[in-house]
Amino acid sequence: MVFLLYNELKMYESPVFKLVKKSGNLECREYQEFFTVAIHEPSLQGYSGFGYLFNYISGNNRQGVKMKMTVPVINDLDEKEKSMEFVIPKMHTQDIPQPLYQQMKIKHYPSQMVIVYTFSGYIPKEKMEDITEKMKVFATHEHLITTGELKVARYNGPYTLPFLRHNEIWLNASPIGNPNKDHKA
Secondary structure, eight states, X not given: OHHHHHHHHHTSBOOOEEEEEEETTEEEEEEOOEEEEEXXXXXXXXXXXXXXXXXXXXXXXXXXXXXXXXXXXXXXXOTTSOEEEEEOOXXXXXXXXXXXXTTEEEEEEOSEEEEEEEESSOOOHHHHHHHHHHHHHHHHHTTEEEEEEEEEEEOSOTTSOGGGOOEEEEEEEEETTSOOOOOOO
């Protein structure tokens, strides 16, 4: 079963990172630069944003370029900027197809350090505060300071059984005394 899940995830391109430290469900990663196409998604309920993003990678963009599906699908949890995002395949990052719709935009993620909490299934909202605190404590132990808002990274389709899902919560971080500017994508 684990082998099938691993192979399913490896079928899709994802942002490149180097694992710096792992402790249980927590990881510190150094991500290389990547780009996403994002759509404002105020409620993060349902799949209305997903349809727009899927149409975008299916060639419904200004250049008519089709792209392969990537993982993860990212949800930015910032109260003012809630969004759903697809990672742009690396082969398209030199000439990123522009969206047709005003509510969609291209976001740039510079090379950055990220604290990651991995889990399967769903996380009830009441557990988010506890998980966020664990991430901040982990960052402090690694001499990092957290910046920005939480993001949820989903690696499986909506019909995958919850116990087989691979999901992550991301929180940007930088070395204490050398803070990176949080990306303004």
